[in-house]
Amino acid sequence: MSTEHEDDRSTVSGISRRSLLAAGAIGIPAVALVACSKAPAEEPTPTSSSSPVQGLPTTPASGAPLAKLSDITVGEAIAATGPDGGDIIIVRTAATTVEAYSAICTHEGCTVKPAGKELDCPCHGSVFDLKGAVLNGPAQRPLKAVKVALSGDNVVAG
Known part of the structure; x- marks a missing residue:
């Protein structure tokens, strides 16, 4: 009733x-x-590599391996997860030298992808060189550098 x-x-x-x-x-x-109306607050989701939650990406700690140097051809790039959990591009510039850049396009935040000697944004056609510089817009700013180092055959955070 x-x-x-x-x-x-x-x-x-x-x-x-x-x-x-x-x-x-x-x-x-x-x-x-x-x-x-105010929605109830959501609990934060842990993302540290020490306590992974199934289905969520983990964040590598400083010094944690991000990729194997042997998996990257000299003069080319691969996509990886950076030390902050974001998408990055790791570029092998010489036999024992690597650099990394944010994979987030500076135009509207899409994820750029390695494409041979370039990094291509699938959303609006921006093209970056392997140093993160803009080759073709609409992006106007270069990709942000990310600190990485070599430790043996590992590309590591920091």
């Missing part, structure tokens, strides 16, 4: 049905009230 009092206890994002009906009666769309 439903009563008017039970309707008061039913809420949408913390707003009672009665409040929604009253708002509609004075011309305020109910959708606006729901959209402005």
Whole structure:
């Protein structure tokens, strides 16, 4: 058996049905009230490599291996996960030299991909060289450098 009092206890994002009906009666769309209501806070998701959560990427610690040097051809690049958990591009510039750049396009934030001697943005056609410099826009700024080093055959963070 439903009563008017039970309707008061039913809420949408913390707003009672009665409040929604009253708002509609004075011309305020109910959708606006729901959209402005405060949603419950979500718990932060851990991303450290010491306690991985299944299905979520882990963040390598400083000095953690990011890639194998032997997997990168001299003069080419590979995509990897950087020390902060973001997408990066690792470039092997010589037999024992590597550099890394953020894989986030400076135009609108799409992820650039290695394409031979270039880095291509699939969203709007920006092209970067292997040093992160813009070869073809619409991007106007180079890719941000990321600190990496070699430790044996490993490319490591930091």
